[in-house]
Amino acid sequence: MLEIKGLHAEAGGREILKGVDLKVKKGETAVLFGPNGSGKSTLLAAIMGYSHCKVTAGSILFDGTDITHLPVDERARMGIGMMMQRPPNVMGVKLGDLVRAAAGGDDVGIKAAADFRLERMLDRDVNVGFSGGEIKRSEILQLTAQSPRFVLLDEPESGVDLESIDLIGTKVKDLLYRRTNCGRRTDGCQAVSALVITHTGQILDYIGADVGYIMQEGAIRCSGRPTDLLNDIREKGYRDCISCRMVVPS
Amino acid sequence: MKHVEKALTKKAAHGPDVDITKYEMGPGSMDAIDDLGKAPRDLAEKMGEVGVVTDEGARDGSLLIVNNAVGHCSLRVSDGMELMPLDRALEKYDGLKDHMWKLVEPDKDKFTATAYTEKATGYFIRIKEGHHIKNPIQTCMMIGKDRSIQNLHNIIVVEKGASCEIITGCATGNQAGDSLHIGISEFYVKEGGSLTYSMIHSWGSGTVVRPRTGVKLEKNARFTNNYVILHPVGTMQSAPVVHLDGEGASCRLNTVCLAHKGSDVDTGGTVYLNAPDTSAEIISRSITKGGRMVARGRLVGNVEKVRAHLECRSIVLDDGGVTLAIPELETKVADVEMTHEAAVGKVERDKVEYLMSRGLTEEQAVGMIIRGFLVGGIRGLPEELERDIDEAIEQANLGD
Ligand SMILES: Nc1ncnc2c1ncn2[C@@H]1O[C@H](COP(=O)(O)OP(=O)(O)OP(=O)(O)O)[C@@H](O)[C@H]1O
Ligand SMILES: [Mg+2]
Numbered sequence A: 001m002l003e004i005k006g007l008h009a010e011a012g013g014r015e016i017l018k019g020v021d022l023k024v025k026k027g028e029t030a031v032l033f034g035p036n037g038s039g040k041s042t043l044l045a046a047i048m049g050y051s052h053c054k055v056t057a058g059s060i061l062f063d064g065t066d067i068t069h070l071p072v073d074e075r076a077r078m079g080i081g082m083m084m085q086r087p088p089n090v091m092g093v094k095l096g097d098l099v100r101a102a103a104g105g106d107d108v109g110i111k112a113a114a115d116f117r118l119e120r121m122l123d124r125d126v127n128v129g130f131s132g133g134e135i136k137r138s139e140i141l142q143l144t145a146q147s148p149r150f151v152l153l154d155e156p157e158s159g160v161d162l163e164s165i166d167l168i169g170t171k172v173k174d175l176l177y178r179r180t181n182c183g184r185r186t187d188g189c190q191a192v193s194a195l196v197i198t199h200t201g202q203i204l205d206y207i208g209a210d211v212g213y214i215m216q217e218g219a220i221r222c223s224g225r226p227t228d229l230l231n232d233i234r235e236k237g238y239r240d241c242i243s244c245r246m247v248v249p250s
Numbered sequence B: 001m002k003h004v005e006k007a008l009t010k011k012a013a014h015g016p017d018v019d020i021t022k023y024e025m026g027p028g029s030m031d032a033i034d035d036l037g038k039a040p041r042d043l044a045e046k047m048g049e050v051g052v053v054t055d056e057g058a059r060d061g062s063l064l065i066v067n068n069a070v071g072h073c074s075l076r077v078s079d080g081m082e083l084m085p086l087d088r089a090l091e092k093y094d095g096l097k098d099h100m101w102k103l104v105e106p107d108k109d110k111f112t113a114t115a116y117t118e119k120a121t122g123y124f125i126r127i128k129e130g131h132h133i134k135n136p137i138q139t140c141m142m143i144g145k146d147r148s149i150q151n152l153h154n155i156i157v158v159e160k161g162a163s164c165e166i167i168t169g170c171a172t173g174n175q176a177g178d179s180l181h182i183g184i185s186e187f188y189v190k191e192g193g194s195l196t197y198s199m200i201h202s203w204g205s206g207t208v209v210r211p212r213t214g215v216k217l218e219k220n221a222r223f224t225n226n227y228v229i230l231h232p233v234g235t236m237q238s239a240p241v242v243h244l245d246g247e248g249a250s251c252r253l254n255t256v257c258l259a260h261k262g263s264d265v266d267t268g269g270t271v272y273l274n275a276p277d278t279s280a281e282i283i284s285r286s287i288t289k290g291g292r293m294v295a296r297g298r299l300v301g302n303v304e305k306v307r308a309h310l311e312c313r314s315i316v317l318d319d320g321g322v323t324l325a326i327p328e329l330e331t332k333v334a335d336v337e338m339t340h341e342a343a344v345g346k347v348e349r350d351k352v353e354y355l356m357s358r359g360l361t362e363e364q365a366v367g368m369i370i371r372g373f374l375v376g377g378i379r380g381l382p383e384e385l386e387r388d389i390d391e392a393i394e395q396a397n398l399g400d
Helices: A040-048 A072-078 A095-102 A108-116 A132-146 A162-176 A226-245 B002-009 B041-049 B086-092 B094-099 B110-117 B349-356 B362-375 B383-395
Strands: A002-011 A014-024 A029-033 A053-062 A080-083 A090-094 A150-154 A193-197 A211-216 A219-224 B061-066 B069-075 B081-085 B123-127 B137-143 B148-158 B163-172 B180-189 B194-202 B208-217 B222-229 B235-238 B241-244 B250-260 B264-267 B270-273 B279-289 B292-301 B306-318 B322-331 B336-345
Touching (some): A014 A029, A014 A040, A014 A053, A014 A193, A014 A211, A014 A219, A040 A053, A040 A080, A040 A150, A040 A193, A072 A080, A072 B349, A080 A132, A090 A095, A090 B362, A095 A108, A095 A132, A108 A132, A108 A162, A132 A162, A219 A226, B002 B110, B041 B163, B041 B194, B081 B086, B086 B094, B086 B123, B086 B148, B094 B148, B110 B148, B110 B180, B110 B208, B137 B180, B180 B194, B180 B222, B194 B383, B208 B222, B208 B250, B222 B264, B222 B383, B250 B362, B250 B383, B270 B279, B270 B306, B279 B292, B279 B322, B279 B362, B292 B306, B292 B336, B306 B322, B322 B336, B362 B383
Parallel strands (some): A029 A193, A029 A211, A080 A150, A150 A193, B061 B137, B123 B148, B148 B180, B163 B194, B180 B208, B194 B222, B222 B250, B235 B264, B241 B270, B250 B279, B270 B292, B279 B306, B292 B322, B306 B336
Antiparallel strands (some): A002 A014, A002 A053, A211 A219, B061 B069, B081 B123
C-alpha cells in the first residue's frame, strides 16, 4: 500500500533522511523505532507532504501512485491521515469546527467527542493550551472523524497517563479496525494500514504490529518482528542492537 | 465660529488629505419608506450586506438615513427608549444642544468643521433610566449620490443603569462610489449603563470615510465598540476617543478589518482613563490583501489604579500592501497596568498544512485560519456579526 524508495529529504536546510526504504502492505501495521533525532517524525512529514520537509531524491508510492510531490490535501483525500507528535496551535479555530471539517461536514466526530473525554474541549481553540494527553486524544478524535485508510501515528502514547493509555489504545485500535464509536462494527477484516512510531511499545499491546523497522541517522538500519526488535533495543540499546543485526533492506 | 471656519481647510491628523470642495452636499430629502421590508431592492440588498435586516421583528428600533435625509424611523418597543431624527429631538429637548459638540471638537479638522458649519442630519437615541432594550436597535447610513457629502451628527444617551445594543450599517449605492461620509457621533453612557455599538461597512472602492466619535462614560458604565470593515473602501480614517470619567468604567474597542487592494484604512482609538479602577482594551485584527492598513491605539492613564491593554495583530496576505501597527501608551502616574502587543505576520504554513492534512483544501484551510484570526480572541462580538464576517471572508477569496 505504501512504498518508499531511496528517500532523501531535508529539513531546516540539513539532510535528515538519507535514503529510506520501507514498505507497508495493505492491512498491515508497521512500527518504527529509533533514537531521538534519527528522523522518524521527518519521515512521517515527508509521507504526509509537509513542506518543511523537502524531498530531494527517491519516491513515495501510495496504492501504486507516485505521491512524492502531491499537496497535503490530495494525500489526505487519497486516504492518508496523520497524528502529529507536536501539532501546531491554531488560534481562533475551534476544535469542534475542525473535527466537523475532518468528517467532511458530518457530525459523527462531534458525537464521538464524549467517548474521547473531549466534549468540553470542542469550543476551545485547536491545541491552544491543551495538555499533552488532550492533544493525543484530540488528534485521534480528528483522525476518527476523518476515517483514513492509512494512518501515520507519531508516538500516540507518549506523555499519556496510565488510565488514558487505555482510552487511547482502544481508540487507535478502533481506528485501525474501523469500529465506529456508536458500537457498530464494520467489516473486521477491512483493517486500515498503519505506520506507528513508538519508543516504549505500549501502544502495541492494543494494536499489535506485523513488522518493525529501526531508523538510525536518517535510514532504516534493521527490520524484523516488532517484539524481537523491542527486546533487543531494551537489552542492548540502539547501538548494539543495530550492529548486531545490520540488516539493511535492499 | 471664526475658529471653526478657519478649520475648514485644516488637514486631519491622520489619513490622506481630501479636497472637500470636489463634493457637494448630498440631497436633504427623500420619500419616506414606511416599511423597510418594502424598500427598493437595491437598497434592501445593500442593507443586508451591512447587517441591517428588513424584517424589523428582530430589531427593537430601526432608522434609515439615505444621503442627508431620514427615510425611515420606527420603534417596536415604546417603553424605555426613544429613537428619532436629531432635528426633532433638538426641538423636543431644549437641553440636548448641550450634548452637541461636547465630545468632538468642531475645529479638530476640516471634517468636523464642515459638519459644524453645514446643516447635519442624524439621529438621537435615548435609553431611559434602568431600561434594558432586549433586541438590537439598527441604524443604516446609505449614500446614494455620486460626488456628494453625507453629513451626519448622531447622539446616543444611555441613562443610569440602562443598556442597549446598536447595530449600524454603512454603505454606498452602486452609483455613488466616489462620495464623502462625515459622521459626528457623541455617546453618553451614564452611571452603570452599558452600550454595545457595532458598525459594519460596505462602502464603494472610491468612498472617503471620516467619522469622528467621542464617548463619555460615567461611573461603572461600559462601552463596547465593534468596527467591522471587510469590503473595499477608498480611504477610511477613524479614531474614536473615549473618556472613562467615572470610577470603574470600562470600554473595549474592537476592529476587524480586511484591507483590499486600493483601500487605505487607518483605524484606531484613544482612551483616556481618567478615574480609578477604569479599564480599557483596544483590540485590532486585520488582514492586508494588497491594501494599506494602519492600526493605531493610544491609551492614556491619567490616574492611578487603571488597567489597559492594546493589541494590534495583522496578517499580510499579498505583497504590495502596507501594514503599520502604532501602539501608544502614556501615563504620568506610577500605579497603572498598561500593556501592548503588536504582531505582523503571514498565515503560517504549518497551520495551513495541518488543516489540509484533515482533508481541507488550501483555500478552506486558509479561510478557516483567517476567520479564526479575525474573530477569535475578540470578546463581545455579536453572533450575527460573526456570520456577516464569515460571508465576507467567503466572498473575498482569501485562498488565492
Ligand atoms: N524543521 C527543522 N529544522 C531544523 N531541524 C530539523 C527540522 N525538522 C527536523 N529537524 C532535525 O532533524 C532531526 C530529526 O528530527 P525528527 O523529529 O525527525 O526526529 P525523531 O526521530 O522523530 O526524534 P524523536 O524520537 O525525538 O521524536 C533532528 O535533529 C531535528 O532537530
Ligand atoms: Mg519524533
